[in-house]
Amino acid sequence: MKLYIKNMVCQRCILAVETLLQSQGIDYKNVTLGEIETMHTLSQERRAILSQELLKMGFELIDDKKQQLIERIKNRIIQFVHHDKEKVKINFSEFLATELGYEYNYLSNLFSEVEGITIEKYIILQKIEKVKELIVYDELSLKEIADQLGYSSVAYLSNQFKKITGLTPSHFKSVGIQKRVPLDHL
Incomplete structure (x- = not known):
């Protein structure tokens, strides 16, 4: 049975949910971003408890299709x-x-x-957050970041970055991590 979870955005989220499932004694086949595949259908009571525990961790069980x-x-x-x-x-x-x-x-x-x-705008927002992350890590040049994220040029990346953030990539680098947005808030 598949369960859908809101706000799972990273590997740490997956590990946290796996730990919760193990502590609750819930057998599962797989946990991926936003999804749990359980071995058995959960009773209403176990599902309610799981939902409450997920909420405590900042996740939410989604029932609406x-x-x-x-x-x-x-x-x-x-x-x-x-x-x-x-x-x-x-x-x-x-x-x-x-x-x-x-x-x-x-x-x-x-x-x-x-x-x-739009989906396109959401993709752009996610890519800009990844650009921010890579700029803060300071391990890649802007050209390497553009290549890694599929931008056709550094100029295109820079223009899109400025349009979304209001800052150039170099100015962002000088103000750093305080401008990052958590992925579950996009």
Whole structure:
């Protein structure tokens, strides 16, 4: 049985949820960003307890089917932008349609209706947060960051960065981490 969880954005989140499941004695097959696949259907009581414990950790069990799909979209984007080591140039509309089994127009309209922004804008916001992270780490040049995130040029990255943050990448570097936004707040 699949359970959908809101606000899972990193490997640490997955480990925290796995630890919770183990402490609750819940057998599971797999935990990924935003999803738990349990071995057995949970009783209403166990599900309610799990929901309460998840809330204490800043996560939320999602029952609404549309909201589950929105979280799946977000988690696929977060996984690709922030966690996949091999960044291949992909068409996100085809990627999401294939991954989620729905036509992209449906996904796009639903996402915009529920979130108030387009999927494309959400992808840009995630990429800019990744750029911020990489700038703060100060291990890569702006050209390497642009290449890693699939930007066609440093100029395009810089323009998009300034449009979203109001700062140039070099100015951001001077003010640093205080300008980062937690991924679950995007």
